[in-house]
Amino acid sequence: MNLFLDSFWRAVAYCMRPRVIALSFFPLLLMVALALGLGYLYWDSALDFVRRALEASSVANSVWAWLQSVGAGSLKMVLTPLIVIFAVTPVIVMLSLLTVAVLMTPALTLLVAERRFPQLERKRGGSMLASVLWSLGSTLLALIAMLISVPLWLVPPLILVLPPLIWGWLTYRVMAFDALAEHASKEERHEIFRRHRSWLLAMGVFCGLIGAAPSLLWASGALFAAAFVILVPMAIWIYMLVFALSSLWFAHYCLAALQTLRAEQAAAVSAASGDPAAAIDVQAITLSDDTNNGLQLPR
Numbered sequence: 422m423n424l425f426l427d428s429f430w431r432a433v434a435y436c437m438r439p440r441v442i443a444l445s446f447f448p449l450l451l452m453v454a455l456a457l458g459l460g461y462l463y464w465d466s467a468l469d470f471v472r473r474a475l476e477a478s479s480v481a482n483s484v485w486a487w488l489q490s491v492g493a494g495s496l497k498m499v500l501t502p503l504i505v506i507f508a509v510t511p512v513i514v515m516l517s518l519l520t521v522a523v524l525m526t527p528a529l530t531l532l533v534a535e536r537r538f539p540q541l542e543r544k545r546g547g548s549m550l551a552s553v554l555w556s557l558g559s560t561l562l563a564l565i566a567m568l569i570s571v572p573l574w575l576v577p578p579l580i581l582v583l584p585p586l587i588w589g590w591l592t593y594r595v596m597a598f599d600a601l602a603e604h605a606s607k608e609e610r611h612e613i614f615r616r617h618r619s620w621l622l623a624m625g626v627f628c629g630l631i632g633a634a635p636s637l638l639w640a641s642g643a644l645f646a647a648a649f650v651i652l653v654p655m656a657i658w659i660y661m662l663v664f665a666l667s668s669l670w671f672a673h674y675c676l677a678a679l680q681t682l683r684a685e686q687a688a689a690v691s692a693a694s695g696d697p698a699a700a701i702d703v704q705a706i707t708l709s710d711d712t713n714n715g716l717q718l719p720r
Contacts, residue, residue: 543603584629
């Protein structure tokens with residue numbers, strides 16, 4: 422729990438740095454161009470497809486009749502764009518996560534490593550190709566899980582649980598791998614995943630819940646068409662900042678866990694060799710402040 426909270430507040434502080442904010446703009450421009458381009462090409466056709474599907478559904482027609490009877494028939498005009506938006510949002514979230522993982526996470530992990538762990542040996546247990554394949558494979562599994570779970574979203578509590586849980590699992594898989602790719606060996610990465618899986622998953626789910634908040638802005642773009650061009654980029658930028666926070670949180674957590682693991686291994690070797698003078702204070706290493714200048718909020 423100490424490592425969980427310590428790494429979180431450090432990540433929040435790092436998010437206020439101009440360098441981190443500046444790093445979020447290039448993925449933002451890329452995702453905004455992609456989202457607006459696809460919306461311009463396919464928005465109307467997507468609305469027509471959903472509208473025809475609803476009109477062909479006897480269940481939907483029964484719902485429309487009931488809405489008309491209670492004086493809420495105007496909701497029919499709002500429901501179609503909302504369905505399209507909620508169907509597209511998980512894809513936007515996952516693409517944003519992949520974009521951040523490729524374009525931001527390595528730079529943010531390097532920032533954390535330079536400031537807090539400059540002496541931590543880099544064993545390079547994960548290459549760029551391995552990171553891309555890991556991210557794509559994890560995303561594919563998350564998309565499959567999302568599609569399979571869609572019928573369960575009709576059960577009111579589950580729609581609030583399943584998407585954040587799936588996004589959280591994906592965030593944990595992608596962010597933790599990238600945070601350890603440069604510094605940990607393959608064996609060390611597996612050991613950290615084994616020891617800290619529950620905490621890493623909790624971090625991913627928490628970030629998934631935070632990442633669901635911009636969906637309110639995304640949905641508002643359908644209700645207020647005049648502001649759509651402003652609200653959608655704003656929502657995507659918030660996604661970027663949330664995933665930047667996630668990257669920094671996982672970097673602080675995973676690199677501190679790696680340092681602790683190596684300290685424990687060194688202490689075990691020292692104990693086995695009978696050299697108490699070489700023992701290492703694992704707790705002091707784990708909770709040490711940033712090297713040289715400490716961690717300070719940007720002025």
